[in-house]
Amino acid sequence: MFETTRRRALQALGVGGAAAAAGCTVRAPTADAEKQRDRVEQQSTPSVDRIAADPTDIPEPIDRSEPAEVDVTLRPEEVTAEIEPGVTFDYMTYNGQVPGPMIRVRKGDTVNLTFENPSNNALPHNVDFHAAAGPGGGAEATMTAPGETAHLRFKATYPGAYIYHCAVPNLDMHISAGMFGIILVEPEEGMPSVDHELYLGQHEIYTDGQPGQEGTHSFDMAAMKREDPTYVVMNGEKYAMTPSVHGSAATVSTGDTARVYFVTGGPNLTSSFHPIGNVWEEFWPQGSLTTEPQTHIQTSPVAPGSTCIATMTFPVPGNFKLVDHALSRVARRGCLAIVTAEGEERPDVFDPDPQSGEGGTASA
Incomplete structure (x- = not known):
């Protein structure tokens, strides 16, 4: 059979x-x-x-x-x-x-x-x-x-x-x-404990339309051969994991640790995976768990047909954006996810308005 x-x-x-x-x-x-x-x-x-x-x-x-x-x-x-x-x-x-x-x-x-x-x-x-x-x-x-x-x-x-x-x-x-x-x-010994785990995937979509052009888009083979996508997205949709679409990828508390499992489907473009306003505290390239992780990584390539595992922490509240640092893909083609951290402000770590006198000591 x-x-x-x-x-x-x-x-x-x-x-x-x-x-x-x-x-x-x-x-x-x-x-x-x-x-x-x-x-x-x-x-x-x-x-x-x-x-x-x-x-x-x-x-x-x-x-x-x-x-x-x-x-x-x-x-x-x-x-x-x-x-x-x-x-x-x-x-x-x-x-x-x-x-x-x-x-x-x-x-x-x-x-x-x-x-x-x-x-x-x-x-x-x-x-x-x-x-x-x-x-x-x-x-x-x-x-x-x-x-x-x-x-x-x-x-x-x-x-x-x-x-x-x-x-x-x-x-x-x-x-x-x-x-x-x-x-x-x-691995046989299991994974280290974290507060949150997240799962994200990036890929390109090749259509016969332009980004934002309303209507039905058909698949465009010629655009794919040129490696010229209409959209570059995380989890299938433009800005899918953001508060204005389906909500943040996660809501966490300051002090939490999140582990991200990330895959680049492609089929053609390498992602330059980066957390804006943060770094990857630990980073396992290629998703390999048989080596010690890299630490404090700002941006790392994740090739088509590959993955990474990365952890991040949240010392202060706010929206932390996970992006492909080929930034036109973020601004023009939809490649963005957001993790929202809630908690008390930490002006000793990050003060967005030091001149106000409320978040820190203003200089003369």
Whole structure:
């Protein structure tokens, strides 16, 4: 049954072989784009109210000392949502959100994946886990046509935060449309305790419109080939995690510590990840947990297909902006999340108005 399912999916793609299943074969990109364009013409109003993943919706830290079997279900869902008010786009997602759900396991655990491609989808999909030690990260094993279900079993043999993403031949289009996420493999000793954990993902969206141009935007293959995105966003929408859209990524208290799990889906642009008004107190490049963290990092590159883990503290209250320090992406294309810290002012640490005499001693 599995081989039949895989062959049917490959036939639906019009390609063959393991390399194609793993997204390593280049073909004319028109088929997926035309199918998506047809969906845009049929459905110009949102089918979901929100595409942005809740950055606080993270599985609890693992509290066990022995390996276990962990059941995971991923559904590639093709949905229409707003990138910003008045601008609709056809997304491809895992479980209806961008980034896809964060998966949390422990080194030595066995992941039992059920991959369900709904019958109302237009396209084949699959998933490549960078945490899986096996051909294509499971891409060939999970290649499914609409209406098909596949199963994958793998052991998490190395700790760290790893991207997972769609890996069909037009993988760049599918990732750009939202098909990526993080699987966290905790080390056997677990993760240090923090007050908050957050989950954010950055990617580019290539459309045939301009930022803010109201109406339905179709995917633009030519813009993607030029690496000229319309939007660069965190969690799927322009300024999604800000008070004016879906609320801050988190509200914390001064003195708290937050750990951020961050993934760059891409498919093309490297993020220069930076917390405005702060630094990364601890920073694990590439999501690697087998080395000591870097400390007091202002800005660090997170390449497409990679992750980082970073902690930050909040000595004073205010809005702390998490951005790509390629700042035109923030000002023009939507790449911003905000963490709001509440608490007492600390003029000995930061005084925004020293001349008032209320927050400190004014100089003569």
